[in-house]
Amino acid sequence: MRSLLSLFSLLAFLFAAAVSALSTSGNRLLVILDDVAEKESYSKFLGDLESRGFQLSFESPKSESLALFHLGERRYDHVVFFPTKTKGLGPNLTPNILVDFMNANGNVLVTLTSGTAAPNSLVSLLTELEIQLPADRTNLVVDHFHYDAASAADTHDVLLLPPPTSVRPDIKNYFGAGAGKDDVLAFPRGVGAALGASELLTPILRAPRTAYSYNPKEQAEVVDDVFAAGEQLSLVSAFQARNSARLTLVGAAEMLQDKWFDVEVTKAGANKAAKTFNREFAKRVSGWTFNEIGVLRVNWIEHHLNEAGGNNESNPTIYRIKNDVKYTISLSEYVWTTWSLFTVPANDALQLEFSMLSPFHRLALTPSAAYTSAGESESGYSATFKLPDQHGIFNFKINYKRPFVSNVEEKNTVSVRHMAHDEWPRSFVISGAWPWITGVGVTVAGWLGFCALWMYSAPVGGKRAGSKKTQ
Amino acid sequence: MRFTQSIAPVLLLLTAGVAQAASAWGFDDGSLAVVAKKSGGTSKEKLSQKAPLSKPVSLGSTDTLKLLLTAKDNGKGKRPHQAFLVLQEPESGLEAPFPLTVKESGKAAVQISHKDLPVQLLAATKPLKASVVLASFGSAQGLNTPVFEVKIETDANAPPPTYEKPLRYGKQPEIHHTFGADPKSPPKVISLFFALAVAATLPALFISWVSLGGNLNHLSKAIGAAPLSHATFFGSIMAMEFVFFMYYTSWNLFQVLPVMGAVAAITVFSGTKALGEVQSRRLAGER
Known part of the structure; x- marks a missing residue:
């Protein structure tokens, strides 16, 4: 009996371990394909997802049993769209349903390819998010300077790009970090998108300066009107909603196919063959989309009076004006399988606002070793400051919204009273x-x-x- | 037959190699003209793919910039698929491509005026860098070379082009609350001087009373007549002042009120007696 119990607990532990090695927001993944047989060409990508703990379900947009919601609850946590030949995606995947899905914290990975026109439903969804696709939907991105000489010596439609660097100096490089100097990304026969001015959009992979998008049917001879060119073309783009739901647009579905994972490619003008970085990139892009990286968690928040001889009660509801106060927040970042320390990038700052209508203080929080847990999974950030000489209802406010990192918005309300008559x-x-x-x-x-x-x-x-x- | 079979790939490779080595895009007869609409005057410059123009050209708000060139693949006029004039804002690196209209012969032209430029380039303070990109499918090497710089002259009478930077999530400037100034006291010397001046009024008052004939000669008489009530009455007046002093230093109102009540009662009871004695002295004509 005892051995049976211990076996059971061991199994439970193993199961828990397996569950922990998952996305932070569930493992039910829906894959939308024209034909289930097509999944063979993506077997490595899908196999990688499965080995990371996702439960894949395959559906065709025509299928009648397909529904993203059941009794008002999400049936899937994540959806991947592979290119489909149908013009629309049917009544079960209207843009409205997809927006509802994202509003319910579902994540979406959309892939396009130049050969097949993007379905209406996806185009509307992307337009809603200020991602513009070329009007004719079958545009092709070419670059006569950075192409794969081995497979597209004439057509120049397989772009070879260096792994992405960080978009801004204050953002961690989630997608290209650790790539070798010779690693290249192959972007075969893809569609480029133009991103709007929305702050929720970030390009993951931009086209090289000499790339451009054209319509192979109408502009075969000469390009008279460009949709977008150079770095304005976003090949892989990320959207993170205010509720931290994520959508990623991969312009070339072929990027994720087996044949581009381990193929050797040759840069135009170079003699050396190089291996593609596609497999790792696909892992990172899908991992980011499905909440396996770049997810922040607030463990706890604490503030107290920081005065010698003062009350050391935690999180009091009332302070006096000009009190010295210490505020500490503990954060963790999810990295593939575990919660680990969150470090703010070098040029960035985690800022605390002390505000009544408008901020009276906006201060950078500094890492505090005393509040960083021994388990190395929770990092504390704290700030000490003097409350303003204004009484009223104030908020300790953390509003940490950055590209590629899930949003942290925390508000703790306290009263700040004026001086009592016997405190003067x-x-x-x-x-x-x-x-x-x-x-x-x-x-x-x-x-x-x-x-x-x-x-x-x-x-x-x-x-x-x-x-x-x-x- | 066998020989040709074996030599064919070699030949193919050789020719391919030669083609790759020799074939490259370039341009000839490049010229750049800025046509002013008002005066009709033009300024023309020759362009070369080898070196960019040394001085930046200026483009006024009503001017039109015309670029003409003949695209050549390996010295022969030909139409490339990509023929762009790319304007770059040097500070942000923002680029705008302008496709050239190209004929079969390779003759290409483009016209740019202020209304074609995106506002970010119009608002640029430094000269824009213009480069020509000529490239096409196949093995010919593309050309991407800087050709000139163009300074955007905005109309002095018109409001300068402005654009609002889009919102980007990032750190915001720090805010430190500016505290109101603490209340200030005048120099201590002045406070001390006036405090002494105020204190000096007390001896002045007593001295003037004494000089006017004030005295305490009836004290023994009064004590003799009503010893208890006089001591208690005067003591209770002093006690009341002591209560006020305690209120100032440490007591609160609820400690003060009962004590005050008790002292006041004592004052009333002892006062009737003591003041009765004073009255009897007045009636006796001793006051």
Whole structure:
């Protein structure tokens, strides 16, 4: 019996371990394909997903049993769209349903390819997110300077790109970090998108400066009108909604196919063959989309009075103006399988706002070793500051929204009262009050003197009484 | 037959190699003209793919910039698939491509005026870098070379082009609250001087009373007549002042009120007696 129990607990532990090696937001993954047989060409990519713990379900958009919601709850946590030949995606995948899916924290990975027109439903969804696709939908991205000489010596439609660098100096490089110098990404026969000005959009992979997008049917001879060119063309783009739901657009579905995972490619003008970085890139792009990397968690928040001899109660609801206060937040970042320390990138800052309507203080939090857990999975950030000389209802506010990192928005409300009458300095400490205090003392002494005089003074001689009488 | 079979790939390779080595895109007869609409004057410059123009050209708000060139593949006029004039804003690196209209012969032209430029380039303070990109399918090497710089002259009368930077998530400038100034006291010397001046009024008052004939000569008489009530009455007046002093230093209102009540009651009871004695002295004509 005991051995059976221990076996059971071991199994439970193993199961827990397997579950922990998963995305932070569930493992039910729906793959939309025209034909289930097509999945053979993506077997490595899908196999990688399965080995990371995802449960894959395959559906064709025509299938009638396909539904993203069941009784108002999501049936899947993530959806992957591979290119489909149908013009629309049917009544089960309308743009509205897809937006609802994202509003319910579902993640979407969309792949396109130049050969087949993107379905209406996806184009509308992308337009809603300010991602613009070329009007004719079968545009092709070419670059006559950075192509694969081995497979596209004439057509130049297999772009070879260096692994992406970080978009901005203050953003961690989630997609190209650790890539070798010779590693190249192959982007075969893809569609480029133009991103709108939305702050929720970030390009993961931009086209090289000399690349451009054209319509192979109408502009075969010469390009008279460009949809977008150079770095304005985003080949792989990321969208993260305010609820941290993610959508990634991969312009070339072939990028994820087996044949481009381990193929040797030759840069135009170079003699050396190089291996593609596609497999690792596909892992990172899907991992980011499905909440396996770049996910932040707030473990706890604590603030207290930071004054010698003061009350050391945690998270009090009331402070006084000009109190010295210490605020600490503990954060973790999910990295593939575990929660680990979160470090703010070098040029970035985790900022705390102390605000009533508008911020009175906006301060950078500094990492504090004292609050970083021994298990190396929770990093503490703290700031000490003096509360403003304004009473009212204030918020400790953390609003950490960055590209590629899930949003952290935390608000803790406290009252800030004004000084009580007995918290001011005594009047004898204030030198300006000395004449007044002396005045009070003089009045008291004068009053006592007057009382004594009035009661005990004898008339001076008889003169005074006599003169009174004569009057 | 066998010989040709074996030599064919070699030959093919050789020719391919030669073609790759020799074939490259370039251009000839390049010229750049800025046509002013108002004056009709033009300024023309020759362009070369080898070196960019040394001085930046300026483009006014009503001017049109015309670029003409003949694209050549290996010295022969030909139409490339990609023929762009790319303008780059040097500070941000932002680029705008302008496709050239190319004829079969390779003759290409493009016209640019202010209304064609995106606002970010119009607002640029530094000269824009213009480069020509000529490239096409096949093995011919493409050309991507800087050719000139263009300075955007905005109309002094018109408002300068502005654009709002899109919102980007990132760190924001720090804010530190500016505290109001602490209350200040005048110099201590002045406070001390006036405090002493106020204190000096007390001896002045007593001295003037004494000089006017004030005295305490009836004290023994009063104590003799009603010792208990006089001591208690005067003591209760002093006690009331002491209560006020305690209120100032440490007591609160609820400690003060009962004590005050007790002292006041004592004052009333002892006062009737003591002041009765004073009255009897007045009636006796001793005051």
